[in-house]
Every structure is written in C-alpha cells, then in structure tokens.
Amino acid sequence: MxxxxxxxxxxxxxxxxxxxxxxxxxxxxxxxxxxxxxxxxxxxxxxxxxxxxxxxxxxxxxxxxxxxxxxxxxxxxxxxxxxxxxxxxxxxxxxxxxxxxxxxxxxxxxxxxxxxxxxxxxxxxxxxxxxxxxxxxxxxxxxxxxxxxxxxxxxxxxxxxxxxxxxxxxxxxxxxxxxxxxAQTKHFFDNRYGTGQSTMDGIIRATNILLAGKNVVVVGYGWCGKGCAMRARGLGANVIVTEINPIRAIEAVMDGFRVMPMTEAAKEGDVFVTVTGNRHVIDKKHFEAMKDGAIVCNSGHFDLELNLEALAAMSKGRQQIREFMEEFTMSNGRRVLVLGEGRLINLAAAEGxxxxxxxxxxxxxxxxxxxxxxxxxxxxxxxxxxxxxxxxxxxxxxxxxxGVSIDVLTSEMTEYMNSWTVGT
Known part of the structure; x- marks a missing residue:
C-alpha cells in the first residue's frame, strides 16, 4: 500500500x-x-x-x-x-x-x-x-x-x-x-540506439527466447523502427519491415530488410514489434493470420498499437505464462503471446x-x-x-x-565554404 x-x-x-x-x-x-x-x-x-x-x-x-x-x-x-x-x-x-x-x-x-x-x-x-x-x-x-x-x-x-x-x-x-x-541529439540516438537495444532487452527478459533464426517483424521504420530492426538483425534474426511511407519503405529495402504489407508479414512473423505511434497497426485480421505461438509486443508510446480488445474477443481462453507474457488461445487452438500487456516492452519488462x-x-x-x-x-x-x-x-x-576529438575548420576552409567566387 x-x-x-x-x-x-x-x-x-x-x-x-x-x-x-x-x-x-x-x-x-x-x-x-x-x-x-x-x-x-x-x-x-x-x-x-x-x-x-x-x-x-x-x-x-x-x-x-x-x-x-x-x-x-x-x-x-x-x-x-x-x-x-x-x-x-x-x-x-x-x-x-x-x-x-x-x-x-x-x-x-x-x-x-x-x-x-x-x-x-x-x-x-x-x-x-x-x-x-x-x-x-x-x-x-x-x-x-x-x-x-x-x-x-x-x-x-x-x-x-x-x-x-x-x-x-x-x-x-x-x-x-x-x-x-x-532534436538531432534526441531522435538520432535515443530513438535509434536506445529503443533498439532496450526493446530487444525487454523481449529477451520477458521470454528468454533465442532471437537468432526467428522472423522478427518490425512495424514502422521511423527512428525507433530503424533501431529495432538493426538490433534484431545483430542478434541473428531475419527482419521484415512493414511501412505506410514509401520513402521509409525504400530505405528499409536498401538497408537490407524485407518489406511487405502487414497482411503478408502476419503469416511469416515469429516475433512482432510495433513502433508506429498509430492505432491498431496489428488488428484482428493480423492476429487471425499469425502462426501458433507468435509473440507480439509494442515499443511505441501507447498500447493502442495492438488491438488487444479484438484479440481477447477472438480467444476462448487466456493465461499468464510468465510475469510479462500472457497467452491467448484461439478457438482453433492457435496461441498468440502478448508481452507486457501491450505497453512499452522496453520499460515494462526491462529498464528502458x-x-x-x-x-x-x-x-x-x-x-x-x-x-x-x-x-x-x-x-x-x-x-x-x-x-x-x-x-x-x-x-x-x-x-x-x-574522450573523442574531431577536426575543426581552418580559416581557409571557412572562407571557401562561405564564398561563391572561388571555383574548382
């Protein structure tokens, strides 16, 4: 109390x-x-x-x-x-x-x-x-x-x-x-390196699964998504990215990731991580298509990224498997595991x-x-x-x-960068 x-x-x-x-x-x-x-x-x-x-x-x-x-x-x-x-x-x-x-x-x-x-x-x-x-x-x-x-x-x-x-x-x-x-010193580093590492940390603490060899679906390829995809690949996962922004989707492809719609990714993923800031990016139709034993979590700000009400309505039973892992059983016997109640997994199961x-x-x-x-x-x-x-x-x-030092411009360099009269 x-x-x-x-x-x-x-x-x-x-x-x-x-x-x-x-x-x-x-x-x-x-x-x-x-x-x-x-x-x-x-x-x-x-x-x-x-x-x-x-x-x-x-x-x-x-x-x-x-x-x-x-x-x-x-x-x-x-x-x-x-x-x-x-x-x-x-x-x-x-x-x-x-x-x-x-x-x-x-x-x-x-x-x-x-x-x-x-x-x-x-x-x-x-x-x-x-x-x-x-x-x-x-x-x-x-x-x-x-x-x-x-x-x-x-x-x-x-x-x-x-x-x-x-x-x-x-x-x-x-x-x-x-x-x-x-601010660049916020989202370039906090969102990418912070979210990337702490999200994987949260997933591992909640499940103790081996990520190497798993199909990890990263939903959204903003700075947080970039970090999650990078760290999942670093742990040996096969990473799939879903996006609505064509520029970010191209970036994900050129970064070496598979990109596809969520309806297709839902069939292939072993672990799903949402980092979009949007609502119900994993919805009823996606839960219906998932493999038995699929693991779902969120690293965006609100748990609304996952339609957990729809998942609960689809389920004939649910049970707590581990402290931050709840299993939902569908009528056909398939199981979907939700981590950290759909809340920020890096803070729910880890330390942020x-x-x-x-x-x-x-x-x-x-x-x-x-x-x-x-x-x-x-x-x-x-x-x-x-x-x-x-x-x-x-x-x-x-x-x-x-303890890192970097170069500084000489006066000649500064003059050149601020002049239009000096050519090549």
Missing amino acids: PVMTAIPNEIKDPSLAPQGKKQIEWANRDMPVLAQIRERFAKEKPFAGIRIAACCHITKETANLARTLQAGGAETVLIASNPLSTQDDVAASLVQDYNVSVYALKGESVETYTKHVNIALDHKPQIIIDDGSDVVATLVKERPDLITDMIGSTEETTTGIVRLQAMEKDGKLPWPAIAVND HPASVMDMSFANQALAVEYLVKNKGKLSNNVHVLPASFDHDIATLKLQAM
Whole structure:
C-alpha cells in the first residue's frame, strides 16, 4: 500500500529508497552532459519560483533530470507516463532522498494514472514536461482555467508531437511547445540506439527466447523502427519491415530488410514489434493470420498499437505464462503471446534506455525548459524545435565526455565554404 510521508506523494514503498538511490547514482555516472548542466543550474537558478509538472517514465535516468530541475530552483512534481514503466525503488528515493513529489506506482490502473494527471495539474504548473501529451491534452480539455499560468510545454515523444501538431492545426494549442523529440541529439540516438537495444532487452527478459533464426517483424521504420530492426538483425534474426511511407519503405529495402504489407508479414512473423505511434497497426485480421505461438509486443508510446480488445474477443481462453507474457488461445487452438500487456516492452519488462543515451535526451529537456523560461512571452503558440546550436553544444559535450576529438575548420576552409567566387 502507498505510504504518505511529509512530501506529497503516492509511491509503493518508501523502504525501497536505499536501492533506488544506488540506481540513481549509478545512472548519473553515465550522464556527464546532464551533470554539467545541473552544475550550472545550481549556480544560476533559472527556475527559481517556477512550478513544473513532469509526466515521464519514472526511471533512474529521469530521476537525474528531476535533480537537475530541482538544482535550478524548480518546484517539481513527477507522475508516471505509463502504468508499467515506473521503477518503484527510484520513485521512493526521489521522495525520501531528494525531496521530490512523485505520484507513480508500477502497475497502476488507468484510473490511478488519470488521478495522478489531475494531481499534477493541481500543482498549477507553469511548464509541463510531457511524454505522450496526456497532461497537455487534459489541461486544455478539462482544466482550461490553468492556461493563464502556463509558460509552455516540452514533449519527449513522436506520438506526443503528433498530438501537439494536431492541436496547433485546430488552433487549440494555447502556448509554445518544444518538440524535444525532434532534436538531432534526441531522435538520432535515443530513438535509434536506445529503443533498439532496450526493446530487444525487454523481449529477451520477458521470454528468454533465442532471437537468432526467428522472423522478427518490425512495424514502422521511423527512428525507433530503424533501431529495432538493426538490433534484431545483430542478434541473428531475419527482419521484415512493414511501412505506410514509401520513402521509409525504400530505405528499409536498401538497408537490407524485407518489406511487405502487414497482411503478408502476419503469416511469416515469429516475433512482432510495433513502433508506429498509430492505432491498431496489428488488428484482428493480423492476429487471425499469425502462426501458433507468435509473440507480439509494442515499443511505441501507447498500447493502442495492438488491438488487444479484438484479440481477447477472438480467444476462448487466456493465461499468464510468465510475469510479462500472457497467452491467448484461439478457438482453433492457435496461441498468440502478448508481452507486457501491450505497453512499452522496453520499460515494462526491462529498464528502458541506457543512461548514456538518456544523457543527451534529458540534456535537451533541461535546456528546453530553460529556453521556455528565458523566452517567456516571446514565442508564438506553435510547436517549436530547439535552436540547432543546442544540438551542437550537447554533441560537443558528449564527445568530450567520451574522450573523442574531431577536426575543426581552418580559416581557409571557412572562407571557401562561405564564398561563391572561388571555383574548382
């Protein structure tokens, strides 16, 4: 049962805090860029008096982002962005050791999640850090009285940016929003290398199957799909890609993968991974065509990528085989195995992205919040991308931390690149 302490919170067990602190400190060792930003924030206090509501996966990496915001003077409340992504020991440590309000429990119900969204809004945030845009959408639709306090919001995911762009198109976005996901030092690395590795990690932890020799179907070939396909192939899988975008489909073919419609891939796949950000990309007709024993999981933001209601309706029985594996049996005896309740498998069954890649992602988040505060009242009510200089600075700091040096332009090179009079 959740235990209340002096800090407003709802967490599973405060006694988990010692292990959570070790986890946070372990992640911090591999997050040198964020640590440098935190050191600067501690001196400059850019968020003094600013209320922030952050809806994130409550992981050891997110904890270090929370510490960075706190160092900058922010009054922060954290809630989980997914029912299965919370690391309960980390949540406990944030409350007990770092004085951060956290409302998050691994396995929380949709009702509890919705309650926590409203608790975060009760904080009367001036800035929202969102992961899927649920908090933003709830505020706009149900709590419009809070709009006047808002400076802006940041968004971590492709799915959330799509929602923000839809709001902007409808004239419903009432403040500037920063598409953190669109920063190059975020999606090139977090989405590709982070999602690729952590998704395979989640599948293996949930099933303990050998991926070598299996037909792995990657549904969607955006940056997350590219990462999943690359890592699955690296483990010896035969990778099939499904796509709706012809340019991405060509890219997948030229990257050496088989590309086909989902109706065909459904017949061949042993393991299916959805990473589209869209709804019901694996639907009833696809479940009907799958092999006996097909394994299905999702690494996109919402579990709606899988039509699990249709699967349940088709099934004559279901049973829990392993902690994060549920088996559905069809009327003809075929079995489909769903991992992690269709939620983010890399966080449901594993630990999410490694700290070294989240170092860059959360550096972007921290700088995006600072950018909003510094430009209060100056930005239009649109979806914005961070200035390219931020990417350059983050990449430079990351290379320095990795001990990697690169070339610099000479004055002659610079002159040549900026001149039209010098020919070949």
